[in-house]
Amino acid sequence: xxxxxxxxxxxxxxxxxxxxxxxxxxxxxxxxxxxxxxxxxxxxxxxxxxxxxxxxxxxxxxxxxxxxxxxxxxxxxxxxxxxxxxxxxxxxxxxxxxxxxxxxxxxxxxxxxxxxxxxxxxxxxxxxxxxxxxxxxxxxxxxxxxxxxxxxxxxxxxxxxxx
Amino acid sequence: xxxxxxxxxxxxxxxxxxxxxxxxxxxxxxxxxxxxxxxxxxxxxxxxxxxxxxxxxxxxxxxxxxxxxxxxxxxxxxxxxxxxxxxxxxxxxxxxxxxxxxxxxxxxxxxxxxxxxxxxxxxxxxxxxxxxxxxxxxxxxxxxxxxxxxxxxxxxxxxxxxxxxxxxxxxxxxxxxxxxxxxxxxxxxxxxxxxxxxxxxxxxxxxxxxxxxxxxxxxxxxxxxxxxxxxxxxxxxxxxxxxxxxxxxxxxxxxxxxxxxxxxxxxxxxxxxxxxx
Numbered sequence: 001x002x003x004x005x006x007x008x009x010x011x012x013x014x015x016x017x018x019x020x021x022x023x024x025x026x027x028x029x030x031x032x033x034x035x036x037x038x039x040x041x042x043x044x045x046x047x048x049x050x051x052x053x054x055x056x057x058x059x060x061x062x063x064x065x066x067x068x069x070x071x072x073x074x075x076x077x078x079x080x081x082x083x084x085x086x087x088x089x090x091x092x093x094x095x096x097x098x099x100x101x102x103x104x105x106x107x108x109x110x111x112x113x114x115x116x117x118x119x120x121x122x123x124x125x126x127x128x129x130x131x132x133x134x135x136x137x138x139x140x141x142x143x144x145x146x147x148x149x150x151x152x153x154x155x156x157x158x159x160x161x162x163x
Numbered sequence: 164x165x166x167x168x169x170x171x172x173x174x175x176x177x178x179x180x181x182x183x184x185x186x187x188x189x190x191x192x193x194x195x196x197x198x199x200x201x202x203x204x205x206x207x208x209x210x211x212x213x214x215x216x217x218x219x220x221x222x223x224x225x226x227x228x229x230x231x232x233x234x235x236x237x238x239x240x241x242x243x244x245x246x247x248x249x250x251x252x253x254x255x256x257x258x259x260x261x262x263x264x265x266x267x268x269x270x271x272x273x274x275x276x277x278x279x280x281x282x283x284x285x286x287x288x289x290x291x292x293x294x295x296x297x298x299x300x301x302x303x304x305x306x307x308x309x310x311x312x313x314x315x316x317x318x319x320x321x322x323x324x325x326x327x328x329x330x331x332x333x334x335x336x337x338x339x340x341x342x343x344x345x346x347x348x349x350x351x352x353x354x355x356x357x358x359x360x361x362x363x364x365x366x367x368x369x370x371x372x373x374x375x376x377x378x379x380x381x382x383x384x385x386x387x388x389x390x391x392x393x394x395x396x397x398x399x400x401x402x403x404x405x406x407x408x409x410x411x412x413x414x415x416x417x418x419x420x421x422x423x424x425x426x427x428x429x430x431x432x433x434x435x436x437x438x439x440x
Contacts, residue, residue: 022215050177058184062191066207072200073192080184084177 006052009044013060016040017067032141034149037064038115041079042086042108042150046098050087057083071122078118082111104154109147116142257417260308270383271422273297275305277415278322287329287350287412289313293420294321302380304421310386310409311335311374312418323420327412328355328387337387337406338375339366345375348387348406355388357404364402366390372406381421 020036027033041060045053060083061076089098089107098104120138172179194200261274275293293299295318305312305325313327314335326333334349337357342365346357360366368391373384388408395402 017211018215051180054177054181054184058188061188063207066204067211069204071192072195072204073188073190076188076191077185080181080188084181087177 005044005048009040009048009056010059012040013037013063017064021068029145032137032145034146035112035115035142036149038079038082038112038146039108039150039153041083042104042111043099045083045086045111046090046104046107047095049090050084053083053087053090054080055083057081074119074122078115078122081118082115085114086111099154102151105147105151108150109143112143112146113139116140254417257308261417261419263308273299273303273420273422275299275323275418275420277418280413287313287327289325289327289412289415289418291315291323291325291418291420292321294318294323296320297420298422299323299420303423304374304381304385305418306385306421307410307415307418310388311381312410312412312415314380315420325420328408328410329412335380335387336375336378337372338384339364339390340371340373340384342366342370345377346404348372354391355406355408356394357406359401360404362400362402366393366402366404368393381423 016036024033024036037060041053041057044056048056057079058076061074061079062072064070064075064079065072086107091098098107116139117135120134191200273293275291275297277289278292279290280288289305289312291299291305299315299318301315301318303315305315305327311328313325313330314333315323315325317324328335328348329350331350331352334347336345337348338345344360344364344366346360346364348355348357350356357366357372370390372387372390374381374387376383386409388406390404391407392405393402394405
């Protein structure tokens with residue numbers, strides 16, 4: 001029996017992708033944009049577990065690649081690993097603790113760092129550039145921005161469950 | 164065995180799932196250009212894009228979008244118009260110059276347009292849209308309002324090829340307009356140079372160089388260029404004089420072919436002169 005949570009997590013992807021591709025670019029700080037889909041992925045990975053996080057990352061990545069015209073497989077790998085990493089923090093006992101704003105933001109930062117690094121590898125790798133600058137520009141800055149947005153979002157996170 | 168596999172699954176299921184998903188991702192990564200993937204992508208992308216465009220329209224003021232589109236179109240059209248007008252202005256100036264030249268000349272002039280150029284370092288040639296049918300003959304000088312461009316050396320019915328002054332195979336007799344000193348001029352690959360100029364010749368930087376009447380090809384003075392530098396050859400009694408041509412061979416587009424048939428008798432004399440250089 002498929003849990004309603006699973007279906008909702010997939011359905012939520014589409015409006016979020018719509019926002020990600022239309023409104024979020026308006027929030028770009030010198031081409032650095034936050035990744036809202038990753039925030040959703042981390043949330044579900046923490047609440048539903050590591051395997052679910054990995055599979056959801058895989059599905060999100062596939063949908064993202066196929067819809068946005070990215071190299072198919074690049075976001076799949078990145079988001080699968082990000083979901084897997086976020087899933088480490090999935091524990092029924094500590095779930096509420098991890099969903100507290102700053103903890104959640106730190107998990108988002110870690111997952112986003114993995115996601116951005118892999119994406120940067122597929123899209124921006126240039127051996128003539130400084131590898132540390134590449135990491136800083138294409139991985140660390142987007143990760144920090146995404147974590148900041150997550151932090152703001154979790155401040156307004158309702159104490160009771162929405163779904 | 165089954166129990167062993169179940170225990171492995173129980174202990175490492177997260178990693179097994181991860182590895183399987185990564186392997187699938189890598190397989191898909193290598194299938195990016197396959198027809199199936201492209202088809203799925205085009206459908207997904209097209210569907211999502213249509214939704215996105217509606218979504219975007221809601222956020223945008225609809226009139227603003229249309230106005231922006233119209234302004235961009237107008238801007239592009241004006242840019243094209245401006246570009247065309249600039250081109251007309253350049254051609255107009257050039258043709259005006261050519262008309263002045265035609266009015267001041269008593270020689271038959273055949274107008275022609277450069278249809279192609281081969282301006283290599285040492286073998287500059289231009290192809291003109293005038294040939295046998297327009298009475299063009301080999302050896303006729305090609306000129307613009309600024310001066311001589313070259314000499315016709317090959318013709319077909321409707322086209323001809325001229326060697327420009329920037330061709331190492333073309334040598335012409337020139338003279339200093341001020342001091343009336345004559346010399347042979349040729350292209351050395353970098354510069355037009357008057358060769359074997361005696362050091363006693365009165366030549367100064369900035370002197371105008373024109374074609375010489377002693378040439379059977381061009382029987383009256385046509386501007387060639389100005390003296391740019393007088394090279395002092397240390398050994399010997401001759402100098403090399405660099406000449407800056409009046410004509411920009413890279414930009415020449417409309418020309419006249421001077422309808423002169425050279426005298427074979429005089430040509431023979433000149434040939435002997437060149438041979439002796």
